[in-house]
Amino acid sequence: MAGSSRAAQVAQFFLVLVGVAVAVALGWMLFVVVPEGNLARLLGVVLAVLAGVVGARAAGAIASSRFAGYDVAEVAVEGPITRDGGGSTFPPRPGGASADDVVEQIERADEDANAQALLLKLNTPGGQVVPSDDIRVAAERFDGPTVAYATDTCASGGYWIASGCDAIYARDGSIVGSIGVIGSRVNAAEAADKLGLEYERLAAGKYKDAGNSLKEMTEDERAYLQNLIDGYYDEFVERVTDGRELSDEQVRDTEAKVYLGEEAESIGLVDELGTKRAVKDRLAADLGVEEVTVEEFAPERNLMERVRGGSQSVAYALGAGVASAFTGEDGQGVEGVEFELR
Template identity: 65%
Template sequence: MIGSGNVDRLATVVLGGIASAVVAIALFVVYPETLTDLLGVLIAIATVLVGLRFAGNVADSLFPAYDVAEVAVEGPISRDGGGGPLPTSPGATPADDVVEQIDRADDDDNVRALLLKLNTPGGEVVPSDDIRLAAKRFDGPTIAYATDVCASGGYWIASGCDELWARDGSIVGSIGVIGSRVNASDLAEKVGLSYERFAAGDYKDAGTPLKELEEEEREYLQSLIDDYYDTFVERVSDGRDLEPEFIRDTEARIYLGEEAYDMELVDHLGTRREIEDELADQLDTDEVVVEEFEPERPLMARVGAGAQSVAYALGAGIAGVADERGFRLRT
């Protein structure tokens, strides 16, 4: 079915092309009998092309072909899109790019709803929350939909949307936090390395891999994890209207889409086509036209979910480096 907006756009472009052709022929050529006439033909063709381009721009402005913006969050989430801390993790999603796309969609008068495509095992905490806030302040219906993986930071983001959809086989959940460090003190001793401390502040080097953790340092690092976890639970509880105790009882498990739906971690199970039908009902229109919004600057190479994303979601969740000392914090 061709919508009336598309018909109007096509008519505008055709009329613009015809008008450009008539003007070009009248100005530059009647019959190409000489080299000058041939040059006129070339100029006429160029004029028609310019006219079509101009008419297309006018048509896009007067009769927009889309009313829903789609923004994708794929791969681990970081501030600038640098690779994750794990060597097998896919290229990360630059959170600033995603926020810019959502804000640009919100400023676009043609866009009436937002589709947030989530295929991510998570990522850094603050960038994930920035995307959640951008989705939350979007002026219109917002639907997040999980393709392969919507775990940890992906679920954090989804809590800022009106609805969360998934497929039966989507991986959903991992609402938890983990901290880790490499203890290389024994290895350092065997190879003759020693650690000399120069620091201002008792906890400045807490988590350094070249020395054993003291009990006070262990409690300090655990308190950071607990604080992040409390924030995570609060975000999900507020955004998804779930009881905090229920969220904690999941113990950071992951669930397939069908079980997540039964637990009300997901609002609906369905395909992309069914999501578009739901949006059409919400916007009171026969059908919606989705425009994929891309970042205005080139993205670094992004790798699809596949086996790497699934393995990353199972083993890591949100992955972020707490600081330069070697203590890694993931939620």
């Protein structure tokens, strides 16, 4: 496989050179030879160079497509999983896993004829329910072998995703599991009383403001919210039993605990322990080749998105992320309650 990779690189380089030569020759004929006069020739030289650049880019794109030096796409899920990679702070905490970005990368890999297998690298404590499931569904739809590789942490929402892959690998020191759902709210009712704040309810529907942090929760509201959490938990258990061929009882017996790699393997949460080299060997066997070459797929961002991401990082570093906000995005929250796979 290493020899074929070098051959692909040589072929790419040769094709780019041919593209540059053809483009420059064409530009020279069109803009230098044909026009008359010094100004026209000077302009022609500039246009010929530009034509060469365009030709190089076009030839490079063709070469990358026809002579790609990889056969496995690697997509990373790192940090807390949310819809856009932010958190429940303002401004959003930078560095989380954007489900939309990860799904886009997996779909792009699936459309790439060179990417015959998917390596999903996971280092995440979990996150929001629906975004986690979006990533899992995208991985399940990938047309080819899929292997999840847990590095430091593959917990909760991360394991929700991993359980949909054909195999799960981890390290001895990896933290794996946490098959559970948590709902949380801030009870600020007593603080509001001390500050002289009074909650006035204007709502239609008995449970519309269930979980609001400025009022005490009734037993009916508590039961209602607990029922939602139980529903998410049942769905989580079902996902794991389907993907891992474990029984419902085996999954529930974990009681949302986390395990180190060796114990996670012994109870069936992980298939094998090993480094990335072992994962690549597994994928090579799946594809029937001696060795695979892995290409990292990263989010495609335009200039404005990069600038916005940088400004968020600066703002958070300056301490602007201290104020908390409670969201109901993607059905994750009801009033002040957040439901997360953590």
